[in-house]
Amino acid sequence: MRRAVFSTLILSACVTTAFAQQAKVQLKTAIPKEILAGTPPEVLVILHPNLAPPPESAPKFLVPEGTRNLALHAKVTSSDSLPLLGELTYVTDGKKKGTEGTFVELGPMKQWVQIDLGKRSRIYAICIWHYFLEARSYHDVIIQVADDSDFTKNVRTIYNNDQDNSSQAGVGKDRPYIDTNFGKLIDAKGVHGRFVRLYSRGNTADDANHYVEVEVFGVPAT
Ligand SMILES: [Ca+2]
Numbered sequence: 725m726r727r728a729v730f731s732t733l734i735l736s737a738c739v740t741t742a743f744a745q746q747a748k749v750q751l752k753t754a755i756p757k758e759i760l761a762g763t764p765p766e767v768l769v770i771l772h773p774n775l776a777p778p779p780e781s782a783p784k785f786l787v788p789e790g791t792r793n794l795a796l797h798a799k800v801t802s803s804d805s806l807p808l809l810g811e812l813t814y815v816t817d818g819k820k821k822g823t824e825g826t827f828v829e830l831g832p833m834k835q836w837v838q839i840d841l842g843k844r845s846r847i848y849a850i851c852i853w854h855y856f857l858e859a860r861s862y863h864d865v866i867i868q869v870a871d872d873s874d875f876t877k878n879v880r881t882i883y884n885n886d887q888d889n890s891s892q893a894g895v896g897k898d899r900p901y902i903d904t905n906f907g908k909l910i911d912a913k914g915v916h917g918r919f920v921r922l923y924s925r926g927n928t929a930d931d932a933n934h935y936v937e938v939e940v941f942g943v944p945a946t
């Protein structure tokens with residue numbers, strides 16, 4: 725009996741220590757101004773009732789202390805190496821106004837952008853701004869993390885809203901959403917990896933794919 729109590733005390737001490745080491749803070753990211761010039765989100769959600777309602781405020785999310793945007797100025801590659809508009813560097817240049825000339829436009833249908841974090845990292849959250857000059861929903865948003873740039877080693881899918889498997893990465897359980905200036909925060913649950921790949925397959929307005937900015941919040945793995 726005494727031993728059981730002692731063990732419980734040790735266990736709770738370990739849990740407390742682990743929790744102290746993992747002190748959580750609010751994730752901080754700059755939210756760009758609303759620049760809506762086309763279809764408002766309230767209309768899009770009526771046209772497409774399957775979409776998650778648009779957010780009314782910035783996402784709130786706790787991350788371990790020391791977490792930062794590892795994607796800032798990181799190297800970006802893509803299935804479309806010659807974007808129709810803008811440059812791939814826009815994806816991680818830290819600028820997210822979202823106005824004309826600040827987003828990259830990739831070719832039609834299924835395309836991806838890939839971010840090299842430079843070293844294996846522990847990833848807690850990913851924030852995405854595809855486009856928010858008008859309300860749109862991008863189809864088949866799938867996010868994967870891997871150890872190698874060819875996505876053959878330790879590939880994990882951390883988000884997938886392709887509910888009919890039209891992008892053939894498996895049926896996604898996540899709900900399609902409307903892009904707004906608040907961006908979309910994905911919980912990456914502390915996954916380890918060096919490369920982050922984001923897929924999409926056109927959107928509710930046209931077949932093209934766009935990115936204003938992608939942030940990958942984490943810490944380099946030790
Ligand atoms: Ca940008």
Ligand SMILES: [Ca+2]
Nearest residue numbers: 864886888890
């Ligand atoms: Ca689909």
